[in-house]
Structures are given as C-alpha cells and as structure tokens.
Amino acid sequence: MLGVKLFVVRVFAIADLHLSRAFPKPMAIFGPNWEGHPEAVFEEWRKVVGEDDVVIVAGDISWAMRLPEALVDLRDLGELPGTKVLLRGNHDYWWPSISRLREVLPPRMHALQHDSLMIGGVAIAGSRGWDAPGSRDFSEEDLRIYKRELERLRLSLKTVQNQPYDHLILALHYPPYSVTGGPTGFTELIEEYRPDMVVYGHLHGADPNRLPQSWDGIPLHFVSADMIRFRPKLILETTGEERDKP
Template sequence: MRVFAIADIHLSKAFPKPMNIFGPEWDGHPEAVFEEWRKTVGEDDLVIVAGDISWAMKLPEALLDLADLALLPGTKVLLRGNHDYWWPSISRLRQVLPPRMHALQHDSLVIGNLAIAGSRGWDTPGSYNFTPEDEKIYKREVERLALSLKTIQGHDYEYLILAMHYPPYGPTGGPTGFTELIDQYQPTCVVYGHLHGADPERLPKSWNGVPLHFVSADVVRFKPQLILETPHQTHVVNVADS
C-alpha cells in the first residue's frame, strides 16, 4: 500500500469559490485536484487529507465535496483544518461518511502495519498576534494530539504517521508542545499543511531526525505526495472503536 498526503484542497461545490483570488498558483483549482489525484493514486492506496477540505459551513453542503472525494481512487483519511467549520461531532460525521473514508479526532487508525494519529494543531507561542485565546486553543490541541497518540499504545504497527493541519514547530522553527510529542513517540514521519505562499525550501525538513512533509495543495501543485510504502494491508481498525 502506498500512502499519500495532501492538505488545503479547499473544495466548494455548494457555493463555488474561485481560489485564484488568492494568487495565480491556484489557477485550475479545483479541477486540478481531481486530475492530479487520478493520475497519481491507485485504488489500493491511501491518502491523508490534512485539513481545510471544504469551504462549506454546514455538513450537508460539505457532503457534496466529500462525495466527489469518495469517487477518487484510494482510501481517504480526513483531518479537520481551521476552515472546516462544517465538521460536526465525530460520531455524526462517521455516520454519513462515504465508504472507504475515515475521519480522525482524538483517536487513531491502524491499517495493517500502519498507524495514523493526528490533530488539527494551532498557532504556537511566539506567532504573530498570538492572543490569550490562542494560548487556550494551542494547549487544548496539544492535549488532543496526546490523546490521539495514546490510543495507539498496545497496538501492533511498524509505521506511525503523525498528521496535523498546522505545522508542529514554532514560528521560527523552534520547539512546541507538538514537537515534544514527536520526540516522545518518534513517528515515522509527520505531514502538515496550512501555510500558503511559503517556500518549502526554507521550511524545516525534519524534527530531530523525523521527516516533516509539507503538503499544502497550492505548494505541491495539487498532486498528492507519496509519503510511505508498506506491504499491502486492507483491514482498518479505528482504535477508538476497537
């Protein structure tokens, strides 16, 4: 099984929103997302969609975008981003997800010898205009990531992917509560998005030896990025339900 990742696909079928108002790097969106996905991903592959999936404000609107994603090849693992206002309680979301689509929230997935844990993340101390409210959300997100990682304890896996929407490091590349968890659990790699217009060559490529994969859709030109290849396994266990 090949594992891919992409973030910030910003679909908006219910209320079309031209993304090229944010810059020419968005030209061709959203059709380019679907085209590159079909060219890259196979039916036996898995794709982590690391947040900012849909501009929808309500779940019924977002389901139009999720239905389009469901038609694409591969198994999908969804993570909430800061613009996913449509995301309801996780139990409600899982009741309506299309087949071969999974959502992470405070828990993890084990797929064969692969474990996937993650959380949205947030701005970290030292960020521009960081407020006391940001501090509360940041601490809550660190705890949520810790909860997700704790759920994999006692399960057999060979590879661990840590998925976030926000970058795990601080605004100058320094340590945070998220990087402390990376140091503690030593995942195989970390995937994240959220940043737009950033030069990937100027961003950290690893954290204490753990590879960091920056996969915002506009930066990777809408092509899901190959993160990992594992022996093919299809049995999926949601650890919160096991």
C-alpha cells in the same frame, strides 16, 4: 498451515483542498499557485492514487459552513480512488461532532479525532494543531485552543501505544514548529512518540525549501495542495501481510 499474502501499502498526503462546489469560491484570487483549481485536484489525484492506496487529507477540506453543504465535497472526494483519512483544518467550520460526521461519511473515508487508524500495519494519528505561543497576535483564546489541540494529539497518539504497527504517521493541519522554526508542545510529542514521519499543510506562499525538512531526525512532509501542484505526495511505500483465515 495458514498462507501469508504480501501486499504493497502506499500512503499519500495532501492538505488544503479548499473545495466549494455547493457555493463556488474561486481560489485564483489567492495567487497563481491556485490556477486550475479545483479541477486540478481531481485530475492530479487520479494520476497517482490507486484503489488500494491510502490518502491522508490534512485539513481545510471544504469552504462549506454547514455539514450538508460540505457533503457535496466529501462525496466528490469519495468518488476518487483510495481510502481517505480526514483531519480537521482551521477553515473546516462545517465539521460537526465526530459521531455525527462518521455517520454520513462516504465509504472508505475516515475522520480522526482523539483516536487513530490502522491500515495494513500503518498507524495514522493526528489532530488539527494550532499556532504556537509567540505567533503574531497570539491571544488567550489561541492559548486555550493550542492547549486543547495538544491534548487531542496526545490522546490520539496514546491509542497507538502497545499496538502492533510497522509504521506510525503523525498528521497535523498546522505545522508542528513555531513561526521561527523553534520547538512547541507539538514537537515535544513528536520527540516523545517518534513517528516515522509527520505531514502538515496550512501554509501558503512559503518556499518549501526554506521550511524545516525534519525534526529531531524525523522527516516533515509539507503537503499544502497549492504548494505541491495538487498532486498527492507519496510519503510511504511498504509491504504488509494478510493471513488466510483458518
């Protein structure tokens, strides 16, 4: 008989780290919420995240413009506890082709693009997202990117179909709803695939209590670093099974 070992899976999420060690860019100019950045990012992370935990980093990771510059920040992240799952944000200009990025990522760091990741029975799918039609100064180029990001998210979610998972987390950089809190193509995918929860960032200076807390009964977790005081938010704690090999 094979033995079954139970283990606890804890998943955290945070977005908008805006690291810049290669060419330091002080964030205090963006308001008092950024006081203590970037040191607070690393201090708060170590307070709550353990080696066996998972952290979704939902975009705007580094201010770098090129991958070699961003690698400094990625290696700093790599030294923190936990397994990291990265998504691209609108300021991650350094993000190259996904194959090239995966070649240089530190150990226990994964980047999502058109696919998903399964860790301990937890499936994580996602994409960058984008502003929805109706946003201020929405252009033809915005519409092109919006449609592309919808397709990328659909491709990511399709990879979890027929997979044996216990929980599905959908991660975005942009909020899935419109500027008025209304439906978008992203919320339609949420309704279609019914993830256990959605995480996103991108917004700054917003009152978290005035943002939508759920969509069609599915919890929405707003995790911009400056709005959660740089401490990764625990979004899921569950148990998984690990079977001994015969």
